[in-house]
Amino acid sequence: MIHNDIEKIKSRATILHKIILSVLFLGVIIVFAGLSASVFFSFASPEKFNAVKGNLNWSIYYALGNGTTFFIIIPFKIMQPLDTSMFSAKDALITYLLSSLLGLTLILYGIKQIVTILKSTAKDITPFIISNAKNLRKLAYSIITYSLVSDFLTNFLCSLFVTKIFYVDLSNIHFSGLLLGGLIFTIAEIFQYGVYLQNEYDTTL
Template identity: 85%
Template sequence: MIRNDIEKIKSRATILHKIIILIFFLGIISVFAVLSASVYFSFASPDKFNAVKGNLDWSISYTLENGSTFFIIIPFKIMQPLGPRMFSAKDALITYLLSSLLGFTLILYGIKQIANILKSTANDITPFTLGNAKNLRKLTYSIITYSLLSDTLSNVLCSLFVTKIFWVELSNIHFSALLLGGLIFIIAEIFQYGVYLQNEYDTTL
């Protein structure tokens, strides 16, 4: 009965690992797409960019050759609600795209750690290893770094390179993600302690 349950867990871990890896590679493709778009936009005419001020955010758009538009939404907590003529819409779009890559890269790094844990669960005798304890700790670091820096960096870069008015909004810190990272860090420490206890037990047999 226990053996069957273990096989089911390993089977599910294998399926989840494949899904996570697919998401990871799609994310990598998205990163290159954003980088390519940023390079393309940097050579485009500023006249094709437009900034529309909403109630809570900016809508920054670029008009393509076929008449369709590409647009992004920038919250006011990232870029101040100034007059549209007080900054370059082109600079805003490029700066926000590039700065958002940091947060996206941290997410991909965290996804890779989850994939490593699932792979270990599917293939190893036990997932309770020092390697997985390290993977959990790396996942913690990515979550904490994301919660502190992702939107904050976008806020600072938009202030420096777009509006030219330095302004930092503390609400850009994701305190819920910070708490989640702290909880996973505690789990990683307990996980590692359990691995040490298991190793001590094995050596006494």
């Protein structure tokens, strides 16, 4: 009975590993596409960029040659609602795109840890190994760092390179993410204790 339960767990872990690995690869492709787009936009004429102020955010447009447009949405908590004559729409798009890619990279780093843990669960005799405890800790650090830095850094970079006006919004710090990261860090510590107990049990056999 126990053996069957273990096999079911390993089977589910294998399926989840494949799904999340696909998400990881998709994320990597998006990062490279975003970097390529940023390089392309940096050589584009500023006249092709346009900023439209909404009720809660900016819409930054780039006019493509075939009559369509590429656009991104920038919340006012990231870039304050100034007059459009006070900043460059091109600088806003590039700065927000690159800083968002930094945040996405942090997310992908966390997903990589999940992929490694699931692979270990599917393949190893037991998931209670020291490397998995370390991966859980890395996942916690990535979530905490993203929650503290991602939007806050984007806010700061937009102030530095776009509006040239210092503006900080503390709502850009995700306190729910900090709580989640702290919870996962606690689980990592418990997991490491489980590794110790597993090793103690194995040495007594």
